[in-house]
Amino acid sequence: MPAPDIHSEAVSRYAELTAKVDAFFTRTLRRHGGDMKCESGCSDCCHARLTVTSVEAAAIRAELAGWPAERRAALAAAAAAAPQDRCAALDGADRCAIYAARPVVCRSHGAPIRMQVRSLPVVQSCFRNFTHTSPDADCVLDQTTLSALVLAVDRDAGGDGSRVDLAALLAAC
Secondary structure (H helix, E strand, C coil): CCCCCCCHHHHHHHHHHHHHHHHHHHHHHHHHHHHCCCCCCCCHHHCCCCEECHHHHHHHHHHHHCCCHHHHHHHHHHHHCCCCCCCCCECCCCCECCHHHCCHHHHHCCCCEEEEECCEEEEECCCCCCCCCCCCHHHCEEHHHHHHHHHHHHHHCCCCCCCEEHHHHHHCC
């Protein structure tokens, strides 16, 4: 399936959204860093087959377009061979190979997230984080709101809300 025509204005909105999510995570880490174990090389949150929105896929494609051909080929080969229970963007050292263009869900991993579980609101985070303290209320990300924002930006970009398999996207780069 060809990539949808992504409007540059919407890509700019996506960049604004990712900057806000990154700032939220940085603030949470600054305030609760003693009880957060997120660091380079930890891939506990990365053991899943991911899908991304069209606008996220466009951002990843744009990032990869600036890479040398050999680096893109190595990523494509690794993604094609990635097991189903591991993110196709992880390199051999369990670091994200597309970190600069990682999807929104990856930008929020480790942070406390309010979500619905069996119709009840709960706050969850990585099992390694917040083992001694509770996060401040303004350091909890609302999953429903974040998902709605990502979908709205995707639709503004010309997407229809469908998802793109990240492994297939990377294998085709």
